[in-house]
Amino acid sequence: MAKLMIVDDSNIIRNRIERSMEGMQIEVVATASNGEEAVELFMQHRPDLITMDLTMPKVDGLECIKRIRALSSDVSILVVSALSDRQTGLRALQYGARGFICKPFTEEQLILAFTKLLQNHQRMKQTGKG
Template identity: 40%
Template sequence: MKKILIVDDAAFMRFAIRTVLERNGFQVVGEAENGSVAISKYKELQPDIVTMDITMPEMDGIQALREIRKLNPNSKIIIISALGQESYVREAVKLGAKGFVVKPYKEDYLIRTLSKL
């Protein structure tokens, strides 16, 4: 069972992602509301996969992605972000994100994307 860390500043979005993932056999080991917390939780929990929002207060997803990739160049991070952020998504993929899912996402697409990792 793959262990997942969910990173999103919106509590309802973290809940929605958690619900979908747990219903499909993933283990959610933690949640973070911004990039700074995500880095701490990544170090502590050592998840197999991180779902990462881009736009968040304090530290955005791009900065957190950079830092997590420094900690573990083999980290598996999927960006889950809204339409209109394509330039950030391209940057994230260049920095090592393994893919992206556009909000609002379809459950089957999210699960397929994570299952490939």
């Protein structure tokens, strides 16, 4: 079972993502409301997957992606953000995110994004490429 950390400053979004994971082979091991907390929790729990908001207090999502990817190249990060401008999305991918969905999202969109993320993550583990 894959381990997931949810990073979003909105409690509503964190709960919504967590509820959407029920029935999938994903266990939520941590939730964080800002990037600073996310880096600390990442080091404690070492999740396989992360959902990452971009607009957060203390440390924003882009900086958080950079810090977490510096700690581990084999974590798979899905950006979940209302910032739908192409430049920010591309920057998140350059920093190491592996997917991007825009808020507001449907449960179907989220599950589809996670299914792809999980498949890619498992493929990377098998080939040993981060």
